[in-house]
Amino acid sequence: KAGVTQTPRYLIKTRGQQVTLSCSPISGHRSVSWYQQTPGQGLQFLFEYFSETQRNKGNFPGRFSGRQFSNSRSEMNVSTLELGDSALYLCASSFAGAMNTEAFFGQGTRLTVV
Amino acid sequence: DQQVKQNSPSLSVQEGRISILNCDYTNSMFDYFLWYKKYPAEGPTFLISISSIKDKNEDGRFTVFLNKSAKHLSLHIVPSQPGDSAVYFCAASAGDYKLSFGAGTTVTVRA
Numbered sequence: 001k002a003g004v005t006q007t008p009r010y011l012i013k014t015r016g017q018q019v020t021l022s023c024s025p026i027s028g029h030r031s032v033s034w035y036q037q038t039p040g041q042g043l044q045f046l047f048e049y050f051s052e053t054q055r056n057k058g059n060f061p062g063r064f065s066g067r068q069f070s071n072s073r074s075e076m077n078v079s080t081l082e083l084g085d086s087a088l089y090l091c092a093s094s095f096a097g098a099m100n101t102e103a104f105f106g107q108g109t110r111l112t113v114v
Numbered sequence: 115d116q117q118v119k120q121n122s123p124s125l126s127v128q129e130g131r132i133s134i135l136n137c138d139y140t141n142s143m144f145d146y147f148l149w150y151k152k153y154p155a156e157g158p159t160f161l162i163s164i165s166s167i168k169d170k171n172e173d174g175r176f177t178v179f180l181n182k183s184a185k186h187l188s189l190h191i192v193p194s195q196p197g198d199s200a201v202y203f204c205a206a207s208a209g210d211y212k213l214s215f216g217a218g219t220t221v222t223v224r225a
Contacts, residue, residue, distance in 0.1 A: 004157070033212065042118075042203060043158070043215040056211045090157055102148065103213065105157030 002027065004093050004106035012112045018079040021109045025072050025093030032074040033103065034066060037088040046089075049074055050096070078111075086113045117141045118206050120216035128224050133191040135219050137204030140185065144206040148213070149178060149189050152201045161202070162189070194223045 005024040013019050025032050034046040045058040049068035066076040072093075078085055088110050092103040119138045127133045135149075145166040150158035164171040164178045164187070171178050177190045191198055204216040 031211070035213075035215075040123075040217055042116075042120075042217040043205075043213075045212040045214065048211040050211070058212070092157075102160035102163065105150075105159070107155070107157045 004091055004104050006089075006091050006106035006109050008109060009107065010110045010112075012114060013081050014114055015081055015083060017081050018077060019081060019111060020075055020077045021089055021091075021111075023074045023076075023091030023093075023106060025074070025091075026104055029093035029095055029104075030072050031094045031096055031103075032068055032072065033092045033094075034074070034076050035090045035092065036060075037090060037108070038086075043090065046076065081113045083113050086111060116217070117144075118204055118214045118216040120202075120204055120219050122219050123217070124220045124222070126222045126224060127194050129196060130193045133189075133194045133198065133221055133223070135189040135191075135202050135204070135221070137187045137189075137216055138185060139187075139206050139214075141206070141208060141214070142185070143208040144214075145209060146207040147178070147180060147187050148205045148207070149176075150203045150205060150215075152203065152218070158203060191221075194221075196223050196225060199223045 007022045031050045033048040035043040047057045052068045063079045068074045088108045090108045092105045094103040148163040149161040151161045152158040162176045180187045201218045203218045205213040
């Protein structure tokens with residue numbers, strides 16, 4: 001079956017702009033999580049959605065937001081972009097998000113803010 | 115607050131030998147631990163996991179050991195192969211719908 005699909009793969013934006021990233025989970029998976037990866041920092045948790053409800057949120061400013069649609073597809077939005085937002089943004093899907101089973105990651109969206 | 119720590123940023127090992135990756139954690143609420151492997155330009159892929167009720171889990175060449183009293187886990191790869199060259203992330207879950215990751219260890223397997 002198809003894996004987790006993230007679009008676009010690469011983005012270049014200017015400071016102050018906003019950006020929307022998309023994630024299509026594996027068919028049948030209802031949990032979608034978002035992570036930010038920066039060099040030396042590992043993956044930092046942004047938020048998790050299940051059946052259109054946000055169940056957990058990481059320690060990121062309010063400029064970072066997300067949502068999930070009824071078909072489990074998810075989007076995350078970053079407003080008023082800053083240089084420090086340059087990172088690889090990864091989406092992961094799992095059946096229930098309980099984390100006692102593996103989560104499947106997409107290839108990520110590489111965001112560069114100039 | 116980094117609750118999962120991988121103190122070795124890199125590891126170089128000869129092909130055929132054992133690779134040992136270490137991970138420490140501080141949150142006693144973590145009850146499930148996972149290892150992910152990541153190649154450049156790809157997303158992380160699941161490797162192996164262990165529940166806190168166990169102290170060892172084995173899958174082929176990969177074995178994960180958990181020492182709860184020391185809040186320490188390790189991943190052993192035996193024998194190491196060139197295709198194992200990648201970044202390895204340790205992750206932990208406290209059942210709150212998120213994973214806490216370490217910063218990663220870059221493994222290089224030398225021929």
